[in-house]
Amino acid sequence: MTVGLVIVSHSSKIAEGVIELAAQMAPNVRIAAAGGTSDSPSRIGTSLEKVQSALEEAEQGDGVVVLTDLGSAVMTAEMTLEFLPPDTRSRIRLPQAALVEGAVAAAVQAESGGTVDEVASAAERAVVSIDPESLEPFVSHGAAAPGPSAPLEAAAEPAVTGAWTLPNKMGLHARPAAVIARALTDLDAEVTINGVDGKSVMLLMSLALGEGKELRAEATGPEAQKAIEYIGGEVKAGFGEL
Structure with a gap:
């Protein structure tokens, strides 16, 4: 089982489109749509009944993370949670995050395999291309692109590094970014790729590395060598697209 997702949007087409995109990178995650109103799929609005039904569809026992678009969608989701039993409500998270990212x-x-809190946190950390403060309270400050980080302490062991030229036509697009991020999450290593966190699919996608561009990786930790070898293998194989 995995944590489920519910997409709440004023538009049924938007909800379905977001699910289509996310499902490409997470085929085993149950994602349910709650878009539009109950009386007409084409009518713009939100529905408490649709959110309730989507929560039931997405829940498998590990919890559900609910993502929304505009303000009234947040209110509809919050109202739905008020009608749930305390035990069910305790397994649901409603993070402030950009809908698509x-x-x-x-x-x-x-x-x-993240917990419901880890999944919610990942949503809030997702990168957006606009100033999140202008969208408060719908997008949290955590969704902002990271600023200068504090100086890191010197590593106990030297970093393992690698550099490769992307051979596939699409380069590091959404699918390979998700594959790499998922694999690195399971390794005991801290990894950066072209200066960003290798375990963040959104940061990897933000690099926009196309065919012929250089991908540089640096890793530290017990499984650093394994991480670099994995990345190198995926790049050389063109992420299975050659």
Whole structure:
């Protein structure tokens, strides 16, 4: 079982589209749509009944993370939670996150076996391309692109590094970014790829590395060598696309 996701949108087409995108990178995660109103799928709005039904569809016992678009969708989701038994409500999270980026990041984290809190946190950390403060309270500060980080302490062991030229036509697009992020999450190593966290699918996608671009990886920790060998193998194989 994995943590489930519910996508709440004023538009049924938006909800279905977000699910289509996220499912490409997390095929084993149950994602349910709650888009539009109950009386008409084409009508713009939200529905308490649809959210309730989607929660029941997505729940498998490990919890559900609910992602929403605009303000009234948040209120509809919150109202739905008020009608649930305390035990059920305790397994549901409603993070403040960008809908598309948050759904992709959450789905990848769920696919990797993350807990409901880890999946919700992944959604909130997802990168967005606009100033999140202008969208408060719908997008959290945690969704902002990371600023300068604090100086890191010197590593006890030298980092393991690697560099390769991307041979596949699409380069490091969504699917291989998700594959790498999921695999690195399971390794006991800290990995950066071209300066960003290798375990974050959204940060990897933000690099926009196309065919012929250089992918540089650096890893530290007990399984650093394994991480670099894995990345190198995937790149050389063109992520299975050659």
